[in-house]
Amino acid sequence: MKELEGNITIDKKLLESIRSIILDVRKNVFQKINADLLIAYWMIGKKIVETERENSIDNETSRQIILRLSKQLTGELGKGFSRSNLFNMKKFYLEYPSVQPLAGHLTWTHICELLVIEDKSKRSFYEKETINSSWSKRELKRQIDTSLYERLLLSSGKTNKEKVFELAQKGQEIAKADDILKSPYVFEFLGIPENKPLLEKDLEYKLIRHLEDFLLELGKGFMFVGSQQRITINNTHYYVDMVFYNKILKSYILIELKTTKLNISDGGQLNTYLNYYKTEVNDENDNPPIGIILCAEKDEIAAEYILSGFENNVFASKYTTILPDKQKLIDEVEQIINHN
Numbered sequence: 001m002k003e004l005e006g007n008i009t010i011d012k013k014l015l016e017s018i019r020s021i022i023l024d025v026r027k028n029v030f031q032k033i034n035a036d037l038l039i040a041y042w043m044i045g046k047k048i049v050e051t052e053r054e055n056s057i058d059n060e061t062s063r064q065i066i067l068r069l070s071k072q073l074t075g076e077l078g079k080g081f082s083r084s085n086l087f088n089m090k091k092f093y094l095e096y097p098s099v100q101p102l103a104g105h106l107t108w109t110h111i112c113e114l115l116v117i118e119d120k121s122k123r124s125f126y127e128k129e130t131i132n133s134s135w136s137k138r139e140l141k142r143q144i145d146t147s148l149y150e151r152l153l154l155s156s157g158k159t160n161k162e163k164v165f166e167l168a169q170k171g172q173e174i175a176k177a178d179d180i181l182k183s184p185y186v187f188e189f190l191g192i193p194e195n196k197p198l199l200e201k202d203l204e205y206k207l208i209r210h211l212e213d214f215l216l217e218l219g220k221g222f223m224f225v226g227s228q229q230r231i232t233i234n235n236t237h238y239y240v241d242m243v244f245y246n247k248i249l250k251s252y253i254l255i256e257l258k259t260t261k262l263n264i265s266d267g268g269q270l271n272t273y274l275n276y277y278k279t280e281v282n283d284e285n286d287n288p289p290i291g292i293i294l295c296a297e298k299d300e301i302a303a304e305y306i307l308s309g310f311e312n313n314v315f316a317s318k319y320t321t322i323l324p325d326k327q328k329l330i331d332e333v334e335q336i337i338n339h340n
Helices: 012-054 059-077 083-095 108-115 120-133 137-145 148-155 161-170 200-209 211-218 264-281 300-307 326-338
Strands: 222-233 236-246 251-261 290-297 313-320
Touching: 012 059, 012 083, 012 108, 059 083, 083 108, 108 120, 108 137, 120 137, 120 148, 120 161, 137 211, 148 161, 148 326, 200 211, 200 222, 200 236, 200 251, 211 222, 222 264, 236 264, 251 264, 264 290, 264 300, 264 313, 300 313
Parallel strands: 251 290, 290 313
Antiparallel strands: 222 236, 236 251
């Protein structure tokens, strides 16, 4: 109870209950407004398309009509009816047969980002992930810009048409250790120029400073435990660069950072740390820990020899501090699919 003048007190539970009611109402109102707005924009797109079809209007005439429509609506109703917005409303109707599955889940700014993606499977993936992971518009844009869809396909090592269909229908499903991997990891948010020399401790420091972005890049279910986590074996101290816990897999995730290429000793080192965590740190409800070596370069053949044969899940993946070449990743995916 909080004491006020005249010995009058306020029950903290009462205050919290009222606060919760107001916040829930505000959230519901916001979602309702967004849902109504999506439905309205979809219906506007429908009206434009139906009018064009009824009058056999060609593309050039359509552009002129939408420009005039934009000026008229903006003058009468204010912002929100720019030419690009009206074009997006038209495309929204053409690309989505029904608006109902999206209403209440996505905002118009989400839709505008998604409509830029022409590949329907890719767009469907980002749509599912935005809903499942509650991405903001900024987070969605970052995942598109860093080619998350292509990186997940390339990470599986078995990219095929079935995998494309699976991602499009369900988004990213995490059921086993290698489901959390990406190829490569992208740390463009660190602002490090390409090919600039970097010490491992500096990379670790920068990732911690940008922890929110790093967690977004790691993916679903990651919680930060700490950096330089000490392991003591026979009175000798060792330190794991970064430790996370994934609540979906119920596993500790041990990450070692290497600013050089993957070396023979890296796999054994991380495997030792995993054995320690499995024996000394894991609770009875935890699944076996997972190890990821993030390295600047990785030779696939060498990695196969270095990482195979361990009882533990030990993986290696490249990282880059600049945005990946999107077209190159798309070409890699298409090449693998076409050879299956």
